Amino acid sequence: MMQAEDQSGVCAPSVFDATFLRVAPLLRNFLFYRTGDAESAADLVQEAFVRLWENCSKVLPDKARAWLFKVGENLFLQQVAKARVAGRYALEMVRTDEAQGESPEALLEEKEFAERLDAAIAALPEGSREVFLLNRIDGLKYREIADLLGISQKAVEKRMHRALVELRELHPGV
Amino acid sequence: MAQPFQDDTILARWLSNALSPEEASALRERDDFAAYERIARAAEGLRPPPYDAQAELARLRATRLAPQSPSQHLRSGAQEEKAVAPTRLRRLRPWYAVAAALALLLTAWLFWPDGAVRYRAGAGETELAALPDGSTVRINAGSTLAFDATAESRAAELAGEAFFEVEKATVPFVVTTAQGEVTVLGTSFNVYSRDGEMRVSCATGRVRVSFAGNSEDFLLTPGNSVALAADGTVATTATDAAEALDWLDGQSAFKNRPLAEVLRELERQFALKIDLPPGLDDQQLLSTSFPNDDADRALEIALSPLSGVTYTRSGQRVVLRLNE
Structure with missing residues (x-):
């Protein structure tokens, strides 16, 4: 049996806007982890939502997130194919935490540690990097990441494990 | 060199608190465990660039x-x-x-x-x-x-x-x-x-x-x-x-703005000419939001909260009056 609300999709402006506000920040982060560039990630989000609008009657609100991730990933791959991103990846993350109450030497050491970690995260293979960041930064559960990336939870856990091992290896001084 | 892991998901499950007590204590025994703890802690301070x-x-x-x-x-x-x-x-x-x-x-x-x-x-x-x-x-x-x-x-x-x-x-x-x-x-x-x-x-x-x-x-x-x-x-x-x-959303919104500014926006959005009676304080502040595609509705939303003021519209002309 078809559900009655199937035909409505996300075409209603209020539903479309709510979907944007709900999904766009996470999708931007995912695409930022891929591109390493906040501006092109934001532009890819715009493009993905234009596609969502064109297909609004076919996408159910609770399927919109997975659908947008798929489209966003495809748009990213098309961009890579045009060789606009490849070869100059640099993840410009922002640091919010300030270690407190420690000696200047300890603070400096923490800062250097953090900087080397940033570089190590940027050097991770794409699959491990996005799993690591989606879990650690965006707080997604392995199950949710698996659904968004279209892989098994086990595969997500393997990538996560590998991310940690590689971060330790890439990170001299730990 | 640290010994290789027997289980290729154990660090992932450690971070999601999904290890059995035996697995957890075995992991803690490793001499590289402190390094993993430090990496996990340092990653907590990372944020992607802001997004509005x-x-x-x-x-x-x-x-x-x-x-x-x-x-x-x-x-x-x-x-x-x-x-x-x-x-x-x-x-x-x-x-x-x-x-x-x-x-x-x-x-x-x-x-x-x-x-x-x-x-x-x-x-x-x-x-x-x-x-x-x-x-x-x-x-x-x-x-x-x-x-x-x-x-x-x-x-x-x-x-x-x-x-x-x-x-x-x-x-x-x-x-x-x-x-x-x-x-x-x-x-x-x-x-x-x-x-x-x-x-x-x-x-x-x-x-x-x-x-x-x-x-x-x-x-x-x-x-x-x-x-x-x-x-x-x-x-x-x-x-x-x-x-x-x-206005990108087809609305005009004001927060604590003078009445005069709201009236000028109404005139621009709907090609109106609005007449004020002498004695009306057009610098009084108001907060309001009206749609830019429906003049009557916009006038009602913007003007009806003003106490002691009535208005009439004929064509593109709107006249405000002070009540006795």
């Missing part, structure tokens, strides 16, 4: 989707929304934008021998202008924009209000108004310049603002605004997206 979803939604609407009727927001009921949405909120086709720009360009050259392109949104309309440099500008009712690009500069002159999405280039893009200047390389932002006041809100990228007669430069990042009041004072604030980007 409200501003990005406004940018999407302004540049990629045609404006939607605000009455859709005010009405409730899924059935009505469903019926109107797909046709109203259409993606703007590039050929359409180019054709519109060409049409404007032709008229522009007739009147402007210096090569500047001129755009104008009359009362009750907003215009989407595709500039020759690839930038797009949505121009609010009762506003004019002139644009001239050379090898060294991209110069725009604005009177009124407009939302800019500037194509990235090495040549700076400068918006000049009667009160000051906004300089960017590639970004999106809103400029309001009317009646001696100027307000600039940054949606994406970085924006530099300077005001005439003020040597200070103001650097805006996404979500920030700077406002020059008519008395010359300058204040920087977090953007109130509802107020600064309201």
Whole structure:
């Protein structure tokens, strides 16, 4: 049996806007982890939502997130194919935490540690990097990441494990 | 060298607290465990660059989707929304934008021998202008924009209000108004310049603002605004997206603004002429939000909260009266 609300999709402006506000920040982060560039990630989000609008009657609100991730990933791959991103990846993350109450030497050491970690995260293979960041930064559960990336939870856990091992290896001084 | 792991998901399950007590204690025994703890701790302080979803939604609407009727927001009921949405909120086709720009360009050259392109949104309309440099500008009712690009500069002159999405280039893009200047390389932002006041809100990228007669430069990042009041004072604030980007959504929103400013916006949006009675304080502050496509409704929303005031409308003329 078809559900009655199937035909409505996300075409209603209020539903479309709510979907944007709900999904766009996470999708931007995912695409930022891929591109390493906040501006092109934001532009890819715009493009993905234009596609969502064109297909609004076919996408159910609770399927919109997975659908947008798929489209966003495809748009990213098309961009890579045009060789606009490849070869100059640099993840410009922002640091919010300030270690407190420690000696200047300890603070400096923490800062250097953090900087080397940033570089190590940027050097991770794409699959491990996005799993690591989606879990650690965006707080997604392995199950949710698996659904968004279209892989098994086990595969997500393997990538996560590998991310940690590689971060330790890439990170001299730990 | 640390010994290899027997289990290739154990660190993942450690972070999600899914280890059995035996697995956990075995992991703690390892001499590299402290290093993993430190990595996990350091990663907690990482944040991606800021992202303003409200501003990005406004940018999407302004540049990629045609404006939607605000009455859709005010009405409730899924059935009505469903019926109107797909046709109203259409993606703007590039050929359409180019054709519109060409049409404007032709008229522009007739009147402007210096090569500047001129755009104008009359009362009750907003215009989407595709500039020759690839930038797009949505121009609010009762506003004019002139644009001239050379090898060294991209110069725009604005009177009124407009939302800019500037194509990235090495040549700076400068918006000049009667009160000051906004300089960017590639970004999106809103400029309001009317009646001696100027307000600039940054949606994406970085924006530099300077005001005439003020040597200070103001650097805006996404979500920030700077406002020059008519008395010359300058204040920087977090953007109130509802107020600064309201018109992209087909609304006009005001927060503690003088009645006179609200009335002028009503006149611009609906091509009205509003008469005030002597003795009415047009500097009284009010907060209101009205749709830009329904004059009667807008007048009712904006004017009915005023105590002791009634109004009548005939055609494009509106007369306010003080009650006895």
